[in-house]
Amino acid sequence: MNHPRRLQILQAIVEDYVHFREPVGSKALVDRHRLGVSSATVRNDMAALEEEGLITAPHTSSGRIPTDKGYRTFVDQIAAVKPLSGPERRAIQRLLDDAADIDDVMERTVRLLAQLTQQVAVVQYPHASGVTVRHVEVVDLGAGRVLVVLIPTNGRVAQRVVVLRTPLEESQLLELRARVLAAVVGRSLTAVPDALAVMAAGTAPPLQPAAAAVGEAVGALAAGGAEHRMVMAGTANLARATGDFHLSIGPVLEALEEQVVMLRLLSEMEQDARGVAVRIGTENAEGPLSEAAVVATGYGPQSKVGVVGPMRMDYPSTMAAVRAVARYLSRILGG
Amino acid sequence: MNHPRRLQILQAIVEDYVHFREPVGSKALVDRHRLGVSSATVRNDMAALEEEGLITAPHTSSGRIPTDKGYRTFVDQIAAVKPLSGPERRAIQRLLDDAADIDDVMERTVRLLAQLTQQVAVVQYPHASGVTVRHVEVVDLGAGRVLVVLIPTNGRVAQRVVVLRTPLEESQLLELRARVLAAVVGRSLTAVPDALAVMAAGTAPPLQPAAAAVGEAVGALAAGGAEHRMVMAGTANLARATGDFHLSIGPVLEALEEQVVMLRLLSEMEQDARGVAVRIGTENAEGPLSEAAVVATGYGPQSKVGVVGPMRMDYPSTMAAVRAVARYLSRILGG
DNA sequence: GCTGGCACTGTGGCCGCCCGAGTGCCAAGA
DNA sequence: TCTTGGCACTCGGGCGGCCACAGTGCCAGC
Numbered sequence A, B: 001m002n003h004p005r006r007l008q009i010l011q012a013i014v015e016d017y018v019h020f021r022e023p024v025g026s027k028a029l030v031d032r033h034r035l036g037v038s039s040a041t042v043r044n045d046m047a048a049l050e051e052e053g054l055i056t057a058p059h060t061s062s063g064r065i066p067t068d069k070g071y072r073t074f075v076d077q078i079a080a081v082k083p084l085s086g087p088e089r090r091a092i093q094r095l096l097d098d099a100a101d102i103d104d105v106m107e108r109t110v111r112l113l114a115q116l117t118q119q120v121a122v123v124q125y126p127h128a129s130g131v132t133v134r135h136v137e138v139v140d141l142g143a144g145r146v147l148v149v150l151i152p153t154n155g156r157v158a159q160r161v162v163v164l165r166t167p168l169e170e171s172q173l174l175e176l177r178a179r180v181l182a183a184v185v186g187r188s189l190t191a192v193p194d195a196l197a198v199m200a201a202g203t204a205p206p207l208q209p210a211a212a213a214v215g216e217a218v219g220a221l222a223a224g225g226a227e228h229r230m231v232m233a234g235t236a237n238l239a240r241a242t243g244d245f246h247l248s249i250g251p252v253l254e255a256l257e258e259q260v261v262m263l264r265l266l267s268e269m270e271q272d273a274r275g276v277a278v279r280i281g282t283e284n285a286e287g288p289l290s291e292a293a294v295v296a297t298g299y300g301p302q303s304k305v306g307v308v309g310p311m312r313m314d315y316p317s318t319m320a321a322v323r324a325v326a327r328y329l330s331r332i333l334g335g
Numbered sequence C: 001g002c003t004g005g006c007a008c009t010g011t012g013g014c015c016g017c018c019c020g021a022g023t024g025c026c027a028a029g030a
Numbered sequence D: 001t002c003t004t005g006g007c008a009c010t011c012g013g014g015c016g017g018c019c020a021c022a023g024t025g026c027c028a029g030c
Helices: A004-020 A026-032 A039-051 A068-077 A086-097 A102-117 A170-184 A189-201 A205-225 A235-244 A249-257 A259-268 A315-334 B004-020 B026-032 B039-051 B068-077 B086-097 B102-117 B170-184 B189-201 B205-224 B235-244 B249-257 B259-268 B315-334
Strands: A120-124 A133-142 A145-152 A158-163 A230-233 A277-280 A292-299 A303-310 B120-124 B133-142 B145-152 B158-163 B230-233 B277-280 B292-299 B303-310
Touching (some): A004 A068, A102 A120, A120 A235, A120 A249, A145 B145, A170 A205, A230 A259, A235 A249, A249 A259, B004 B026, B026 B039, B086 B102, B086 B315, B102 B120, B102 B303, B133 B170, B133 B205, B170 B189, B249 B259, B303 B315
Antiparallel strands (some): A120 A230, A120 A303, B292 B303
């Protein structure tokens, strides 16, 4: 498939189909694009494209629409992701810069992306890799109950109450607190459980059981901090996209609600040289998303942001928006 | 409208319409319900019901469907909310009992309710009223930067970094910490900002600026803890409900995404003696939910849980599920 | 290899038709 | 006064035929 004009025709078909949402014929093609050849020639090329499985005709005598493979070829053909316009970039910056906390950043980001793309946006919470322990607090609640609080550098504080077999003296509590702090402050979250196991093992008998219990609790909090969460917005956009042509809304909504599935899907997508990854139709395996397309990219150390929409989507714009948002997200969370 | 048989007929119409999803006629009614009268009599009563605006005929000669007012009368007619079955209750208990933290409780609850009702479930985060301060921690990060952490009894820990003009000695920091703790531990979150203002005002000059800064930060964290958040699940159920008859999915999804609007709507709904509140169709004002119904109830001090679905929903079951879930939620969060 | 021309072919809209479900009304009976 | 069986009436929806249109495939000529 290295026939330049045929690629151009495929491109024109995809663009027109995305734009007008109906099968496009040879005549309309020569009218709307400066192809420099007649409709008869276009017809011949279209027959060839159909032969290659890039486009298909819904019925004998109507225009053609792209197949999954056609969209794929079209997307691969896009050399570089075009940057967003100045005003758009400023709007993103303004919106994200005055977010209060991490939840607020996620919320604003996902809404922004949904609005920019007019599709469903999905943003994974930042991955804990690279996040270290800023502080751990151990507070006596009385009656042998101890509150442990883990404060990581990414702001996702976690806390838990630990019940000890035997209450601790205040001095013992302070010593325990000091030992825990010494063991984990500044360490990566992923290293915390092991570090605390070592700490507990190296603690003298009177304090040992408490050290083990508290250590285990903090370790669990650190592990839980690497939790996989995501936020989503723009589902109402699906209703619009779904309105006219196939792509039934139900399966897609179901897939989106299964956060585990979505997160795995996102994590599987490897972005290419242009900085984005695209999955089209059946490339998402058989399943609820087999009539949809996903455009995603990474941000920060190893988290993902993406949008889900109909295969008939404006790929260049969507790719641009996803990449731009991911970049701002990286910048904000890095600073 | 105190004609017993007509009320019975209205009830039968609502039930059949909910069940079969198509207009119900006089013949079908006498076939499916033991009304003890002939179809002609039913026809007369139906004409009377239509006269009263409780039912309407989509076209001249098809069966009747309930109007908003008809559903309202039907719902008001329900004397008591029937309890859930034993297995259902056990399932709820099992599922919610081993939730890890507050986020997990919310997540599990909303999914559960969506599944039970086969509709869209909405759960507001517990209101901060009644929540008190369990602990406050003040940690020196060096270079005049201080980390303050607020730990309320509801588990929604909040934290912030405060930058002081002049660094504090360790002894000063300890004193400040003690003063803050003394001022707020055990107090309601809503009382925290004022209490800390008083604390700061009553602090001697050398420590005063730091006390003011830290006090303000903790006060802000406490106020922010009363934030209005909600979780949602089951949007895919909308697609099914929406499939056959009116109620377009788009507007409803839009309304659901506007958390502010949903939260206000929920807060406006006053539950009645049966322990639930129902809003039907245009009772939700003109707007995106004017073709939908909302069933809600409160839990805990003053938070809400509810479901959104088509007017043609199984009110008795939905009301039962909502109330049951709210009760478990109250119990779990209370303990 | 491109082009104009031509015959061909489904789709969708439109019309007319009929069937059936369900109604409203009426007159008779309890 | 309420109920009942009967009857005429009325739409909606499904079906078949028709036509126009858009778009194709193919062919002969340049």
